[in-house]
Amino acid sequence: MMSAETTDPTSQSNYRQISTKHFSLDWSIDFHEKAIKGSITHELTVHTSDLKEVIFDTSDVVIKRVLQYSLGEKHEVMGSALYIPLPAGLQAGSSVKVTIEYNTTESGCKALQWLDKAQTHGKTHPYLFSQCQPIYARGLLPCQDTPSVKATYEAKITSVLPALMSAIRVSPPAAGPVHDGKVVGQDEVTYVYNQPVPIPSYLIAIASGNLCYHAFEKLEGKDWTSGVWAEPDIINDAWWEFKEDTTRFLAAEEELVGMPYKFGVYDLLVLPPAFPYGGMVRNFISLRSDSDGHPGKCMFDICYAKHADASHFWLNEGWTTYIERLLQQILHSSAHRGFSFLTGSNSVPYEKGANFLLHIERTLGGLDVFLPYMKDYVKTFMGKSITTEMWKEHLFAYYTRFGGDDELGALESIDWDAWLFGTGVTLPVPIEYDMTLAQQSYKLAERWSKTKDTSEFSASRYQSRTIDDLGDLYGLVNSPNAELRLRFYQDGMVKGRMKFCRPIFRAVFADKYQEHKSSFHPIARDLIEQVRAT
DSSP states (O other): OOOSSOOOTTOOSOTTTEEEEEEEEEEEEETTTTEEEEEEEEEEEEOSTTOOEEEEEESSOEEEEOSSOEEOOOBTTTBEEEEEEOOTTOOTTOEEEEEEEEEOOTTTOTTEEEEOGGGSSSSSSOEEEEOOTTTTGGGTSOBOOSTTOOEEEEEEEEESSOEEESSEEEESOTTSSGGGGSOTTTSOEEEEEEEEEEEOGGGOOEEESSOEEEEOOOOTTOSOEEEEEEOTTTHHHHHHHHTTHHHHHHHHHHHHHTOOOOSSEEEEEEEOTTOSSSEEEETTEEEEETTOOSOOSOTHHHHSOEESSGGGTHHHHHHHHHHHHHHHHHHTOHHHHHHHHHTOOOOIIIIIHHHHHHHHHHHHTSHHHHHHHHHHHHHHHTTOEEOHHHHHHHHHHHHHHHSOHHHHHHHHTSOHHHHHHOOSSSOSSOOOOOOHHHHHHHHHHHHHHHTTTSOTTTTSTTOOOSHHHHHHHTTOTTOSOHHHHHHHOTTSOOOSOHHHHHHHHHHHIIIIIHHHGGGSOHHHHHHHHHHHHO
16 A cells, blocks of 8 residues: 555656556576576556556666667666556556566666675675665666555576575475575576565565575464575574574564564575675565674564655654564563663664654553554554654544543643654653663773773783773674674774774775775665765
8 A cells, every 4th residue: 555645756656657566577697797687577557547658767777678668867866767658548447567678787786786705604606685775676676666665576586596585485495405406506496486465675685695594493383484594604603693582582573563473484694794784674584794693673674564755764763673672671671672772873763763652652651551552553554655644643543542631642742843853863852761781881891991090900800901802801802793893993894784884984994995895785885985075
């Protein structure tokens, strides 16, 4: 369902007049030319009678064959609109199919990163992975690249390396022999996938490399399965890292939101260090950076309401962050929830959004009052694309129906303009968190600080106070957790996540970045270079 209020300002497609309901992919991965080659067939529903053309978003794709088409002038951000004439006389409610044969391009496709074998863990085979959020899917496939359009899809991917997609594996079976028993890196295998639940374009994902699978233990009474994909040399470590928490988090969230996980499969893919984010959730598979040890975003982000366009992005990430941290309280303690707020980022849609929802929770009287609303929100907007206005109207309507004067008065007391339209990361009101876990860190830091001027710890292992000794003592020097390394080691080379590499390369851009820039995802490169330019 599309919201009726807005048209996505980042899409050139005419999705209000005609929209994709299903598409089929027939792809071949060419690691030598670093391109995906093949076709996409769109099955579209007409919303406006006598429509003359369908318009898709594209970005630097090479159109090989379509009955008739034209490409618009390239926009710096949105790419080139692809215009395809439609048969005359189509009426609202009718369907039409359009097939486009095309290739991706290495230099122009920000959605894909191609790694040489030297950039992988095993260093034996090349690697491909995608990142389509927020509007990079148009470089992977001609589409209506807006979260206001959701479609099911099926895919056939032929590759000499195991291939994954954000969909259910149809064949060969995930639990079967690697690469269907064929020679990895040499023999072609066609992988078949099906995505039966409509998803927006930015959730389309593909990865291909020397990958193998390790299933997690299936929870009793659950219909879904879960496991992890990784390169062979790290698969056991990856399985150990995620085996306890992944299924536990998913089961807890099912109970929290009052809805079952509807996709049947929730797998993790541990990617090489060049992946530019800590993790991105795609339906059926969550892409994790190897710098990150967290199971991933909550299923709220992949199952339920989506923002209608980028202007309402906080509805995705604010709600997701809020629920992730609420899960910390449910699975651990309120102290863990408070600590997760204290250690968050400065990103407005994530942090300000999550704190906004926390403020509403507390203003209304706490979780006992707010959680029933959250479940109704999920139920009401599941599978829909919404705006902030739609969310706010639903919030007030819910407490008008199920609350009373106290709840409505509490909502009216909120400074909505300050939260929704205020600039910067400073919160409109101060918010207090449970500081129990933070105080432990502060006390240890104070003890270390005292050693600068006293002989405390002089007879203990704390005697040496150099950076290297601190790193050795707490295992920070060789830690794979970049969250810790960033705070400890500001003059080294940390590859991959934009959160970590941008501040470091402010200092070392001139020599080290230029030397290693090919190791970074195109999105990360753009942002690093933007930071340098400013």
